[in-house]
Amino acid sequence: MKPPHTNFSFDERVVSLYNRQRAHPPEVARAIGAAIAAHTPATAPVLEIGVGTGRIALPVVAAGRRVIGFDLSPQMLGEAHSIPALADGSLSLAQADMHAMPFRDDAFGAVLAVHVLHLARDWQQVLREMVRVLHPEGVFIQGEDWMDPQSVMGRLRDELRQQAVRLDASLMPPAALVSRGQLLAQMGAGATEEIVAAEWTTHISAAERLAVIEQRIDAESWILSPALFSPVMTHLRDFAASLWPDLEAPQPVTRRFILKITRGDW
Numbered sequence: 001m002k003p004p005h006t007n008f009s010f011d012e013r014v015v016s017l018y019n020r021q022r023a024h025p026p027e028v029a030r031a032i033g034a035a036i037a038a039h040t041p042a043t044a045p046v047l048e049i050g051v052g053t054g055r056i057a058l059p060v061v062a063a064g065r066r067v068i069g070f071d072l073s074p075q076m077l078g079e080a081h082s083i084p085a086l087a088d089g090s091l092s093l094a095q096a097d098m099h100a101m102p103f104r105d106d107a108f109g110a111v112l113a114v115h116v117l118h119l120a121r122d123w124q125q126v127l128r129e130m131v132r133v134l135h136p137e138g139v140f141i142q143g144e145d146w147m148d149p150q151s152v153m154g155r156l157r158d159e160l161r162q163q164a165v166r167l168d169a170s171l172m173p174p175a176a177l178v179s180r181g182q183l184l185a186q187m188g189a190g191a192t193e194e195i196v197a198a199e200w201t202t203h204i205s206a207a208e209r210l211a212v213i214e215q216r217i218d219a220e221s222w223i224l225s226p227a228l229f230s231p232v233m234t235h236l237r238d239f240a241a242s243l244w245p246d247l248e249a250p251q252p253v254t255r256r257f258i259l260k261i262t263r264g265d266w
Contacts, residue, residue, distance in 0.1 A: 018053055018076065021217050022145070024257070028198045032257050033059025035197035036112065036141060039261050040065055044109025044135060049098050049126075050116030054080040054091065056143060060112070061090045068108070070096040098126050103133045110134075114143035123175040124183060131187045131266050140189070142260040143197075151253040152206050155243065156236060160213065160220050163235045167228055189264035197257045206240045207247040 024032065037060055040046050048057050051069025053076055060067050069091065071077050077093055085091040096102050099122060111130050120126045130140060147154050164171045181192070213221050214233060224232060240247060 018055075018079070022055060024055070024198075025200060028200050028257065029055070029059045030062070031198035032056065032143075033061075033063040035195065035259060036060045036110075036143075037063035037065045039110075039139060039141060039259070041109035041138075044138070045107075046110045046112055047101075047103065047108040047133060049101075049111065049113045049130070050119075051080065051093065052076045054083050054085075054093075056112070056114050057091055058083060058085060061085045066090050067112075068092045068094070068103075070094040070098075070101070072097055099129065101129045101133055105132055106135050107133050108135060108138060110139045110141060112141045112143065115145065117142070117180070118173045118175045118178070120175045123178055123180065127180060127183055127187065134266050136266050137263075138266060140184070140262040140264075142262075144258045144260070146256040146258050148254040152204060152244070152251045153209055153253045156206070156209050156213065156240065157218075157220060159239050160218075160232060160236055163232050163239075164220070164224060164228065167231065171223065184262060184264075187264070188266045189262050192260050192262045195259050195261065197259050199254065199256045202253045202255060203250040204253060205248050205250050206244045208250075210237060210240060210247070 033056075036046075036056075040060075042064065045066040045068050046060060048060075048067055048069040051057050051067075051071050052073075054069065057067045057069045067090070069080075070093065071080075072095070074095055077095055080093055083091060086093065094102065098116070098120060111134050113130075117123060117126060134140065147157070149155070149158060181189075212218050213236065216222060216229075221229065244251075
């Protein structure tokens with residue numbers, strides 16, 4: 001029997017684990033905030049699409065920018081509402097859908113999106129909304145957590161994704177693998193500059209990574225039903241054993257936070 005439509009929402013199932021799974025080391029977070037602030041105007045607020053628990057917005061605020069963030073998930077926003085920056089107005093939060101942003105035209109000097117656009121039901125509409133609320137001389141910034149795809153974390157992440165989609169094609173996010181450059185160019189975008197905001201190295205063994213996935217702390221495992229998770233996990237253990245004779249040996253993982261910065265005549 002085909003499983004029900006996949007739920008990609010970040011609700012009470014995952015909100016308590018989100019910061020644990022996605023958190024950056026403090027020095028990395030500061031570097032990310034400083035890099036984003038350096039490419040955004042100081043005179044207009046930054047809008048973050050899918051602000052979540054504020055893990056990116058907070059470093060940007062700390063670097064001297066005012067951020068307005070919205071998210072579809074009330075659970076994620078509930079976690080963010082304890083942030084002290086809300087008291088002084090440097091961070092504001094709203095619940096909203098990225099397909100219909102509740103903001104006036106030309107309101108923001110920058111729009112920031114980190115790991116959210118691939119979840120759009122209609123990514124073209126989201127980009128149209130982004131351009132609408134962005135100042136004509138504003139900047140669109142996409143952020144991405146990158147890890148070495150040949151590392152133990154990268155190999156296990158990619159194999160988990162591929163095996164899950166082999167078993168159930170509906171697990172592919174609605175706007176995954178979409179190239180947005182052509183539509184952005186039609187909307188007035190110029191060239192996109194890519195920079196590395198931060199780079200750091202962690203160490204983890206294959207056994208430790210498998211344990212994280214099995215505990216459903218790993219982001220890719222959140223959406224898997226129990227019936228699907230069991231065969232995926234079995235496959236992943238066999239895959240790991242075929243690659244690494246010593247599953248307990250710690251291995252280095254190079255990680256980066258990458259910014260794609262697009263300016264234009266919006």
